[in-house]
Amino acid sequence: MKRILIATIACLGFLAGGAFAAKHMAGEQPAMDAKAAEDLAAKSKCTMCHAADQKKMGPSMKDLAAKHKDDKDAAGKLSAALAAGGGKHPKVSASEADLKTIVQWMLSH
Ligand code: HEC
Numbered sequence: 500m501k502r503i504l505i506a507t508i509a510c511l512g513f514l515a516g517g518a519f520a521a522k523h524m525a526g527e528q529p530a531m532d533a534k535a536a537e538d539l540a541a542k543s544k545c546t547m548c549h550a551a552d553q554k555k556m557g558p559s560m561k562d563l564a565a566k567h568k569d570d571k572d573a574a575g576k577l578s579a580a581l582a583a584g585g586g587k588h589p590k591v592s593a594s595e596a597d598l599k600t601i602v603q604w605m606l607s608h
Pocket of ligand 1: 540543544545546547548549556557558563566577581586587588589591592593598601602605
């Protein structure tokens with residue numbers, strides 16, 4: 500009986516792990532609507548200069564994600580800086596809320 504119980508628990512753990520891995524591999528971000536963010540990025544022309552995993556005029560989204568991975572509030576700070584403009588980044592025209600959605604999505608790569 501005890502062995503069956505242990506086997507059942509191990510099996511459940513495996514299933515949960517598998518579901519998580521599958522979700523992660525599909526690039527699903529439950530907290531965010533990735534498709535909507537992607538559309539927003541295209542509409543705001545961010546994707547002209549930023550690609551998922553290849554450097555264009557701007558750094559790739561994977562590079563951005565790696566660079567800012569230790570900063571929990573990176574999306575907030577970066578979108579505020581983009582909205583304010585005046586830095587070395589080319590001028591963007593999108594609301595700060597939209598920028599935050601896009602940057603969060605970029606950093607999820
Ligand atoms: C004309 C090309 C161009 C467009 C369009 C563009 N970017 Fe960039 N982006 C760059 C370049 C070049 C850099 C690197 C210089 C820098 O860090 O500011 C960069 C850097 C960034 C960074 C990293 C800043 C940092 O400090 O690590 C973020 C985040 C970013 N862009 C977001 C966006 C978003 C969001 C949009 C769309 C609203 C956008 N970019 C549109 C060229 C562009």
